[in-house]
Amino acid sequence: MELSYMELREQICDVCHKMWQLGWVAANDGNVSVKLPDGTFLATPTGMSKSFITPEKLVHIDQGGQVLDAAAGLHPSSEIKMHLRCYEERTDVGAVLHAHPPVATGYAVANKPLDEYSMIETVIALGSIPVTLYGTPSTFEVPDAIAPYLGEHDAVLLQNHGALTVGADLITAYYRMETLELFAKISLNAHLLGGAKEISRDNIDRLISMREGYGVTGRHPGYKKYSSPGEHS
16 A cells, blocks of 8 residues: 555654664664655655654655755755665665664675575575675765665675665665664574575575565575685685
8 A cells, every 4th residue: 555645754754763773773873765756755864863753854855866845954864875876776666775783784894795595585585785895975985886786686785884775665675674684693693603504506596486476576686696705614
C-alpha cells in the first residue's frame, strides 16, 4: 500500500529513531532520503541527531539538491550529493540510507570487504559487500567513489566512514542495513572461531537463483570477490 505524504515523513522519522536506538549513529551521524512520486526528495536535515528528528524537520529538495521546503534554519544533509548520485545511477532506487553500524564500519575502517559467501540469507539478499575508495565527506569524492559499485550492489562499505544501502523503498533500504550489520557481526565471530566455511559454489548459485521466487528486488553481484586470495584465512 502506497504511503501518504505525511505517513512517509513519519516513516522516515521512525527509521531514524531505530538507527539511533540500535547504535548505528551518534550525535549528528547518518542520513536518510526518500524519492517522491514527482521526482523530488525528502531528506534528513544536517546537524541534527536522528533521535530528535520529527516530520516537520525533514527537508524537501529537488533533483539538484536545492531546497523546495524546509523549516527555518534547516538544510539537507551535507551528504546529499551521495544520495542524489544513487538516484541518478539507479532509477529503481526509491530510498537511500547511510549510517555507521559499529561492526560493519569496523570492516570499512579496516578496509576489509564482506565478501565471504558463508551466510545463506546474506548470499541471497546482498552477495558480497565491497569497500569503496576513500572520499572526503560532503564532497563529490564520495559519490564518485560509490558510483562504480551501484550497478551491482545494494550495500557498500565506505572506506574509513560507514555503510550505505539503497532500496526500492525506505523499509527495504533499512532492512538491507540490518542484514549488513548482522552479517558483519557473524563474520567477525566466525573469524574469532578460526574462519568461516564458505558455501560451495554450486549452492551459492542455487541460492542466488532463488531471489526471484522470494520476491527480492534490487541488484546482486553474483559471485564476486574483492579480497586478495587467502586474505580471510
